[in-house]
Amino acid sequence: MLEIRHLTKVYDDGTVALKDVSFTVEDGEFLIIIGLSGSGKSTLLRCINRLVDPTEGDVIWNGVNLTELEGEELRKARREMGMIFQHFNLVKRSSVFKNVIAGRLGFMPTWRSLLGRFNDADRKKALTALHRLGIADQAQKRADELSGGQQQRVGIARALMQDPKMILADEPVASLDPVLAHNILEYLEMLNQEDNLTIVCSLHYLDLVQRYSTRVLGLRDGEIVYEGSREDIRAMADEEFKDIYGEEAQRITGSVSGDLEEFEIGGLA
Amino acid sequence: MNTNSLQHTPSKKRSPSLVPPYLAAILSALIPGLGQALARAMRRGIILLSSFVTILGLMAWRIRLAARRDTEVFAIIKKAYHLQPVLVVLSVMVLILYLWIIYDAYIIAKDAERTPVLLFFMLIAVFFMLGWQIGEIDPIAFVTKADDAAPALARVLWPWEKAISYPEEHLLATVDIQVPCTEEDPPPPAPEKIEGEPYFWATPTCGDLKTQDGIPGTILTIRGENFAPDTKVNILWEDPIGNEFRQRQEGEYVTTIPDAKGEFEVEIEMPYRLLPPHADADFYIWDLKAKQLATVGQAEPSMELKLAVEKIVETIFIGMMATFFGILLALPLSFFAARNLMSASPITIAIYYLVRGVLNIVRSIEPLIWAIIAVIVVGLGPFAGILALTVHSIAALAKLYSESIESIDPGPIEAIQATGANWLQTVMYAVIPQIIPPFVSFTIYRWDINIRMSTIIGFVGGGGIGFLLAQWIRLLDYDSAGIAVWFIAVTVAILDYVSAEIRERFV
Numbered sequence A: 001m002l003e004i005r006h007l008t009k010v011y012d013d014g015t016v017a018l019k020d021v022s023f024t025v026e027d028g029e030f031l032i033i034i035g036l037s038g039s040g041k042s043t044l045l046r047c048i049n050r051l052v053d054p055t056e057g058d059v060i061w062n063g064v065n066l067t068e069l070e071g072e073e074l075r076k077a078r079r080e081m082g083m084i085f086q087h088f089n090l091v092k093r094s095s096v097f098k099n100v101i102a103g104r105l106g107f108m109p110t111w112r113s114l115l116g117r118f119n120d121a122d123r124k125k126a127l128t129a130l131h132r133l134g135i136a137d138q139a140q141k142r143a144d145e146l147s148g149g150q151q152q153r154v155g156i157a158r159a160l161m162q163d164p165k166m167i168l169a170d171e172p173v174a175s176l177d178p179v180l181a182h183n184i185l186e187y188l189e190m191l192n193q194e195d196n197l198t199i200v201c202s203l204h205y206l207d208l209v210q211r212y213s214t215r216v217l218g219l220r221d222g223e224i225v226y227e228g229s230r231e232d233i234r235a236m237a238d239e240e241f242k243d244i245y246g247e248e249a250q251r252i253t254g255s256v257s258g259d260l261e262e263f264e265i266g267g268l269a
Numbered sequence B: 001m002n003t004n005s006l007q008h009t010p011s012k013k014r015s016p017s018l019v020p021p022y023l024a025a026i027l028s029a030l031i032p033g034l035g036q037a038l039a040r041a042m043r044r045g046i047i048l049l050s051s052f053v054t055i056l057g058l059m060a061w062r063i064r065l066a067a068r069r070d071t072e073v074f075a076i077i078k079k080a081y082h083l084q085p086v087l088v089v090l091s092v093m094v095l096i097l098y099l100w101i102i103y104d105a106y107i108i109a110k111d112a113e114r115t116p117v118l119l120f121f122m123l124i125a126v127f128f129m130l131g132w133q134i135g136e137i138d139p140i141a142f143v144t145k146a147d148d149a150a151p152a153l154a155r156v157l158w159p160w161e162k163a164i165s166y167p168e169e170h171l172l173a174t175v176d177i178q179v180p181c182t183e184e185d186p187p188p189p190a191p192e193k194i195e196g197e198p199y200f201w202a203t204p205t206c207g208d209l210k211t212q213d214g215i216p217g218t219i220l221t222i223r224g225e226n227f228a229p230d231t232k233v234n235i236l237w238e239d240p241i242g243n244e245f246r247q248r249q250e251g252e253y254v255t256t257i258p259d260a261k262g263e264f265e266v267e268i269e270m271p272y273r274l275l276p277p278h279a280d281a282d283f284y285i286w287d288l289k290a291k292q293l294a295t296v297g298q299a300e301p302s303m304e305l306k307l308a309v310e311k312i313v314e315t316i317f318i319g320m321m322a323t324f325f326g327i328l329l330a331l332p333l334s335f336f337a338a339r340n341l342m343s344a345s346p347i348t349i350a351i352y353y354l355v356r357g358v359l360n361i362v363r364s365i366e367p368l369i370w371a372i373i374a375v376i377v378v379g380l381g382p383f384a385g386i387l388a389l390t391v392h393s394i395a396a397l398a399k400l401y402s403e404s405i406e407s408i409d410p411g412p413i414e415a416i417q418a419t420g421a422n423w424l425q426t427v428m429y430a431v432i433p434q435i436i437p438p439f440v441s442f443t444i445y446r447w448d449i450n451i452r453m454s455t456i457i458g459f460v461g462g463g464g465i466g467f468l469l470a471q472w473i474r475l476l477d478y479d480s481a482g483i484a485v486w487f488i489a490v491t492v493a494i495l496d497y498v499s500a501e502i503r504e505r506f507v
């Protein structure tokens, strides 16, 4: 269980990115955070795994207050949360395999990782992850030779290497086309349902939100302005959505929004 | 408030002129550009005025220079025009420019929307002609003198005859000649023959020298055997006190060329020579010598070729060592010169600016100048070259390195941190893979430059092949210079290829 209490983030330049944000995420939820650009979504996600240090407030993860952790303990906590990014954040010139197996770094002694000596179990795990995401045949390619959708799957594979209990996804589909967007989100949904991973994900498109979320949080100017269940969101009209989301809110093209069953995971690689 | 006169922007309208067009023209006739300035084309006026004054100043200087000795103005101008017809063209152009500026003032004042640009091409044309005159550009000389240069250039282009040489050996044979003949003493015997050595004898072996009054000397028939065929033999004398001098006949030195068997025969008249101070002896023994500089054995690389090889190796290593030292010192410096790493506190920012500033200054000084300084410090030789190139490399590499550090994508760093990796692991997996390719690429690029530079750093005493090249050019030894030029060209070409290959592999 993840509990956020009175989280506030003020950047060095004085920007208040989060204002007293509190909410709870139960295990197995697919929580989607929506909000305008600049509303603080990325900041919030990064405060959870401490890529950004919150100014005030607590992040309680399974009873441990992450904001108090340092060094080794913090890194151990981070291992339990995989993160995927809008721009994938792969090391472009490294191979797909190397990018994926880097997900094990938190589990191995430093000297081994400096020598690049990953053990067989890790290698096997990486191959399995690549298989699961349907990109095993790309393993030896340079990461930047892959298409956007494939790169995001490398990102997911890297996160899975951590055997995470939760996945933080910062606009994972914002730089992908609609078909690939569904593709990636269906994958996250599968992890959520089959592996019972908690997912905290920021998103832009209304129909994706309605389709995948079990719960939705709306952020505006660093404050939570909306909280709703899956049912609330499905019942929500575009106008209401725009209210919290702003005029920017949009559906992805109508042609793909209807019946989604046809998009199989990995089927569009 | 004003239009930019260099850019033709018809849409931009000036404020109306302060003076009527004809007045603007008159003002510009008095002071070129003043009319434009008062017509609210201030920048145009300033540009025209300053250019015109500059042009007049330069013209006056060139005319004075062309007719240095004259003092009277008219004479100076006349002579300058005579000596340098370009100055006539130039003067006409300046006159046209002057009239044009007047006309331009009229136009500018009359029509606030027009900003003609053609005038500025005229300005550029005048400066071009000035450059032509100041640069002493002389295409005719280029063509006519090319003929004279052709032989030298041909030697530079194909210097390889100088690349081989044959080992040489002095062949020498001597015969004793008694001066004068006496009745009591028998003339010296012919020398003994030694197998394999050149042999040389004369008949007779005694005689009288030619005298000052013109009484001819005794004619000697001299024969040689066992000399090198087809190679010049010099005939010399050595008088009793050891002075050597060459035999002359009718003003020419006597030489002969042995036949295919190495034999020769010449007749010589015994020369006039001041006799040594009178002594008791009735006669003196003079030595008659046949001397030959013969090539023996196989062709071998010439001295020059060996030197060139030696120095090109030195050159390559100068470049290499400078690159090594450059990398070693630039690496740590580059971190201090990377803004993204140094923006944490005011102190680090100060260090950043300091390092950047020093690097910029060092980099802006040419390696050749650094070499001159290094030669003063450590003396002539390769070490000076290495020092000079190292200093410049450090500055150049540190800048390039720091820029590639600055352009690191923070995304992967964030992602690797999020996996629970520690600092070292993050550097290893997210930072280094990003900076290695640009580092390798910049390093090779620098290596390339360093080797090129090391070929010429010798011109100022920095060691390497440039040192030889400069020397040979000064000695007008174009063959040897050609060898050096070839070595440089081939080295640089190979290096180009190699560095392109490496870069392709790594980047």
Ligand SMILES: Nc1ncnc2c1ncn2[C@@H]1O[C@H](COP(=O)(O)OP(=O)(O)OP(=O)(O)O)[C@@H](O)[C@H]1O
Binding pocket: A011, A012, A013, A015, A016, A017, A035, A036, A037, A038, A039, A040, A041, A042, A043, A044
């Ligand atoms: N490193 C930083 N330093 C200063 N201000 C920052 C920094 N990162 C973000 N901000 C500011 O904090 C606010 C929230 O930014 P954040 O990136 O969290 O928003 P977001 O909702 O993720 O936006 P987007 O949809 O554009 O990604 C913005 O005003 C942003 O300008």
Ligand SMILES: [Mg+2]
Binding pocket: A041, A042, A043, A170, A171
């Ligand atoms: Mg964001």
